[in-house]
Amino acid sequence: MPRRTLRLLASIAFLTLGLLTLLLPLTRVAKAQVSPAKSIVYVLPIEGVIDLGLAPFVQRVVDEATQAGAAAVVLKINTFGGRVDAAVQIRDALLNTELRTIGFVDKRAISAGALIGLATKTLVMSAGSTIGAAAPVQSGAPGAEATPADEKTVSYVRKEFRATAEARGRPLLLAEAMVDADVEVPGIVDKGKLLTLTTVEALQNKVVDFSADTLEGVLSKLGLEGAEIREAKPHWAEQLVRFLTHPVLSSLLISVGMLGILVEMRTPGFGIAGGLGITSLGLFFWGHWLVQLAGWEELLLASAGLALLAAEVFFIPGFGIAGALGIAALLGALVLSMTGAGDTAAVIVATVWRVVVALLVALAAGVALLRFLPRLPFARRLVLESNLGTGPSHGSAPLSDQHWMGKRGHAASVLRPSGIADIEGQRVDVVSDGELIERGALIQVIHVDGNRVVVRQAPQPESTKPMKEI
Numbered sequence: 001m002p003r004r005t006l007r008l009l010a011s012i013a014f015l016t017l018g019l020l021t022l023l024l025p026l027t028r029v030a031k032a033q034v035s036p037a038k039s040i041v042y043v044l045p046i047e048g049v050i051d052l053g054l055a056p057f058v059q060r061v062v063d064e065a066t067q068a069g070a071a072a073v074v075l076k077i078n079t080f081g082g083r084v085d086a087a088v089q090i091r092d093a094l095l096n097t098e099l100r101t102i103g104f105v106d107k108r109a110i111s112a113g114a115l116i117g118l119a120t121k122t123l124v125m126s127a128g129s130t131i132g133a134a135a136p137v138q139s140g141a142p143g144a145e146a147t148p149a150d151e152k153t154v155s156y157v158r159k160e161f162r163a164t165a166e167a168r169g170r171p172l173l174l175a176e177a178m179v180d181a182d183v184e185v186p187g188i189v190d191k192g193k194l195l196t197l198t199t200v201e202a203l204q205n206k207v208v209d210f211s212a213d214t215l216e217g218v219l220s221k222l223g224l225e226g227a228e229i230r231e232a233k234p235h236w237a238e239q240l241v242r243f244l245t246h247p248v249l250s251s252l253l254i255s256v257g258m259l260g261i262l263v264e265m266r267t268p269g270f271g272i273a274g275g276l277g278i279t280s281l282g283l284f285f286w287g288h289w290l291v292q293l294a295g296w297e298e299l300l301l302a303s304a305g306l307a308l309l310a311a312e313v314f315f316i317p318g319f320g321i322a323g324a325l326g327i328a329a330l331l332g333a334l335v336l337s338m339t340g341a342g343d344t345a346a347v348i349v350a351t352v353w354r355v356v357v358a359l360l361v362a363l364a365a366g367v368a369l370l371r372f373l374p375r376l377p378f379a380r381r382l383v384l385e386s387n388l389g390t391g392p393s394h395g396s397a398p399l400s401d402q403h404w405m406g407k408r409g410h411a412a413s414v415l416r417p418s419g420i421a422d423i424e425g426q427r428v429d430v431v432s433d434g435e436l437i438e439r440g441a442l443i444q445v446i447h448v449d450g451n452r453v454v455v456r457q458a459p460q461p462e463s464t465k466p467m468k469e470i
């Protein structure tokens with residue numbers, strides 16, 4: 001080979017070696033730049049009462065974790081349960097996501113909490129925890145003890161547990177035994193007993209995947225040690241929704257709303273009572289709208305009820321068909337706004353009972369308010385009790401009104417409490433002493449203050465009373 005060719009090959013070799021020497025550090029930098037990013041794990045608490053406001057929070061966190069490319073979502077469960085329909089919504093959200101979901105039962109997952117735990121892809125329990133006891137019950141009147149649900153409700157919830165266990169490859173009979181005492185599993189639970197498992201029992205029967213006492217221990221066993229932990233917390237709107245949809249506050253809002261409307265129907269014009277009533281009902285429907293219980297149908301039905309009641313108050317004398325239809329429409333909207341998909345007849349009946357009790361409370365409070373409020377010391381200061389006097393200096397003729405004292409006549413219009421009376425053939429502007437007096441009723445003047453002629457419904461004369469049948 002010629003010397004010239006050897007020199008050319010040697011030059012090419014040295015040049016190649018130099019280029020490799022220069023590119024090697026850049027290759028290492030590139031490898032460092034494409035190394036995998038730090039894993040992200042979202043942690044959200046499932047604590048306290050499981051209510052309808054919790055479901056949107058869980059769905060939001062799952063969606064946010066999916067968009068962030070998180071490695072997993074950990075549900076830290078410690079609850080005695082709550083509403084079945086809320087637990088079903090959370091269960092559906094967990095089953096529908098492709099994201100890795102981890103249920104970490106730290107102390108207890110009872111009732112609805114057990115369904116949420118079974119719906120996660122990986123279920124872990126800390127030492128000394130329990131899971132199960134998911135028999136559905138229905139609440140009655142406020143303060144009364146809950147009663148066992150009917151067979152239809154039990155069957156529905158039992159199948160929800162079974163379907164969830166099927167989706168996650170967990171023992172089917174054990175899931176059903178948590179709900180129905182009639183399900184017997186030899187060697188584990190006898191017939192007539194609900195199934196509740198400790199951590200050791202759940203491990204032995206393959207209900208949970210493993211045991212860990214801390215969140216770090218859970219992540220370490222799943223290969224997620226060192227992951228970035230993002231604690232998920234409900235924002236103010238979600239906290240407000242959970243507050244408004246709480247069963248106790250929902251019943252209170254219904255009572256206050258109906259009380260305001262009833263008081264407004266007994267007083268002239270539109271005032272504080274009506275505004276308070278509409279505001280309370282508005283908060284009720286707004287909270288249930290956000291948790292997807294109340295829809296346009298319920299809002300339209302409630303609006304129709306309020307419109308009928310307004311027509312009864314301002315345009316139609318007395319209380320008749322419009323008022324009855326308005327109350328019925330409003331109560332129907334309230335019941336529909338408190339029931340969701342999957343609710344059985346027993347749940348609906350219990351909801352109707354809650355609404356009826358709230359209405360009865362409003363009626364009792366309204367009667368007490370109209371009867372006893374004017375007698376209270378703080379209320380007297382709101383009422384002018386001094387006699388305005390008569391005569392030109394007080395703005396009224398001395399004889400034109402005073403001579404009506406003690407006279408009787410008939411109400412020419414409904415007195416709400418003000419209106420027109422027919423006394424001795426003359427139309428007189430009068431006001432009742434607080435009660436609603438129907439048109440045509442016999443009235444008697446009991447007080448005259450300046451230009452105010454106060455009347456009261458008079459007893460019907462004996463001669464005009466119908467005779468009793470013998």
